[in-house]
Amino acid sequence: MWEAVDIKQHRRSQKGVALWFTGISGSGKTTVALEVEKRLREEGHYVQHLDGDVVRQHLTRDLGFSRKDRDENIRRISFVAALLTQNDIITLCCFISPYRAARQAARELIGEFVEIYVNAPLDVCEKRDVKGLYAQARAGKIPEFTGISDPYEPPENPEIELKTDTECVNESVQTVIQYLKVKGYIP
Amino acid sequence: MWEAVDIKQHRRSQKGVALWFTGISGSGKTTVALEVEKRLREEGHYVQHLDGDVVRQHLTRDLGFSRKDRDENIRRISFVAALLTQNDIITLCCFISPYRAARQAARELIGEFVEIYVNAPLDVCEKRDVKGLYAQARAGKIPEFTGISDPYEPPENPEIELKTDTECVNESVQTVIQYLKVKGYIP
Numbered sequence: 001m002w003e004a005v006d007i008k009q010h011r012r013s014q015k016g017v018a019l020w021f022t023g024i025s026g027s028g029k030t031t032v033a034l035e036v037e038k039r040l041r042e043e044g045h046y047v048q049h050l051d052g053d054v055v056r057q058h059l060t061r062d063l064g065f066s067r068k069d070r071d072e073n074i075r076r077i078s079f080v081a082a083l084l085t086q087n088d089i090i091t092l093c094c095f096i097s098p099y100r101a102a103r104q105a106a107r108e109l110i111g112e113f114v115e116i117y118v119n120a121p122l123d124v125c126e127k128r129d130v131k132g133l134y135a136q137a138r139a140g141k142i143p144e145f146t147g148i149s150d151p152y153e154p155p156e157n158p159e160i161e162l163k164t165d166t167e168c169v170n171e172s173v174q175t176v177i178q179y180l181k182v183k184g185y186i187p
Numbered sequence: 188m189w190e191a192v193d194i195k196q197h198r199r200s201q202k203g204v205a206l207w208f209t210g211i212s213g214s215g216k217t218t219v220a221l222e223v224e225k226r227l228r229e230e231g232h233y234v235q236h237l238d239g240d241v242v243r244q245h246l247t248r249d250l251g252f253s254r255k256d257r258d259e260n261i262r263r264i265s266f267v268a269a270l271l272t273q274n275d276i277i278t279l280c281c282f283i284s285p286y287r288a289a290r291q292a293a294r295e296l297i298g299e300f301v302e303i304y305v306n307a308p309l310d311v312c313e314k315r316d317v318k319g320l321y322a323q324a325r326a327g328k329i330p331e332f333t334g335i336s337d338p339y340e341p342p343e344n345p346e347i348e349l350k351t352d353t354e355c356v357n358e359s360v361q362t363v364i365q366y367l368k369v370k371g372y373i374p
Contacts, residue, residue, distance in 0.1 A: 046274050046275070048270055048273075048274055058262075058263070058266040059246070059263055059266055059267075062249065062259075072249075075245075076245070076246055076263075079245040079246055080246075080267055080270065083235055083267065083271065084270065084271070084274065086235075087233050087235055087271065087274065087276050088233070089274050089276075
């Protein structure tokens with residue numbers, strides 16, 4: 001059980017990839033990603049979930065929400081996601097990442113990159129308002145809020161699009177898992 | 188060959204750990220680490236090498252060499268090293284990391300942490316001066332240069348100490364590999 005061959009078999013049983021969940025606040029990025037993470041862990045896979053709050057606390061706490069700062073935020077995250085992906089970790093990245101150019105740069109740096117557009121209409125997300133952020137944004141308490149006072153540039157050719165206003169979480173999760181299987185990232 | 192059990196066997200064949208090489212410029216951190224990396228790769232292990240130049244380019248290019256900036260540099264690196272280590276990657280970190288408190292914080296965050304004091308006297312390192320940095324520092328062209336105009340706080344209880352002025356690279360590498368085996372990080 002302590003032979004190096006175990007590792008070589010492992011290299012075949014999982015291939016590193018970044019699952020890049022993009023979408024406006026409340027679209028369901030984290031909800032879907034957490035469930036995908038859970039399913040993959042149950043199968044014994046190595047999975048790393050990178051989420052906005054944790055990353056901004058540890059890696060980018062010097063940054064705000066201007067375009068320049070958002071770009072630098074995504075740039076640092078991309079570097080970390082690339083390291084994990086290179087080491088055959090399935091890396092779940094949940095970031096609004098509103099700018100097309102920044103997502104494109106992430107794709108180029110990471111290589112094995114699956115763009116997942118978590119798509120729900122603004123009014124649906126605003127009605128959900130899980131964190132109460134839309135109310136604050138409408139009241140002018142949060143400047144540069146994506147969808148309200150800051151732009152969101154939808155993906156033009158995402159590998160996966162999840163319509164979370166019309167499909168249930170389980171359907172979205174199945175779509176992602178199925179994609180990983182078809183593309184050979186997992187058996 | 189495509190069964191999840193492969194991964195579970197892999198989990199047993201390699202345990203994540205951060206090998207934290209600390210020492211002044213020219214002490215031999217990178218020389219030893221690159222050779223350790225090579226040996227581990229030959230055995231089929233997952234290894235990630237984090238080095239000063241690459242990290243400062245991608246993760247911390249906003250930072251300088253003041254104590255505050257050095258601390259933030261190490262803090263961000265520690266977060267990344269923790270992610271990799273948690274995923275059972277052997278992570279080689281080569282950073283002068285002159286301050287004891289910053290290394291201690293890294294240890295606490297990462298958990299599986301092996302402090303490797305790459306120890307060569309200043310005059311030996313200055314004579315080597317591979318990158319020509321000491322000459323520049325002596326000429327006053329580099330402010331806050333560790334060992335010259337900025338302090339280096341040696342580890343008090345490093346897991347490993349390598350005396351690179353009296354031992355050859357191969358001996359240093361053997362010491363590190365042997366430690367990994369004895370502690371069960373690799374078979």
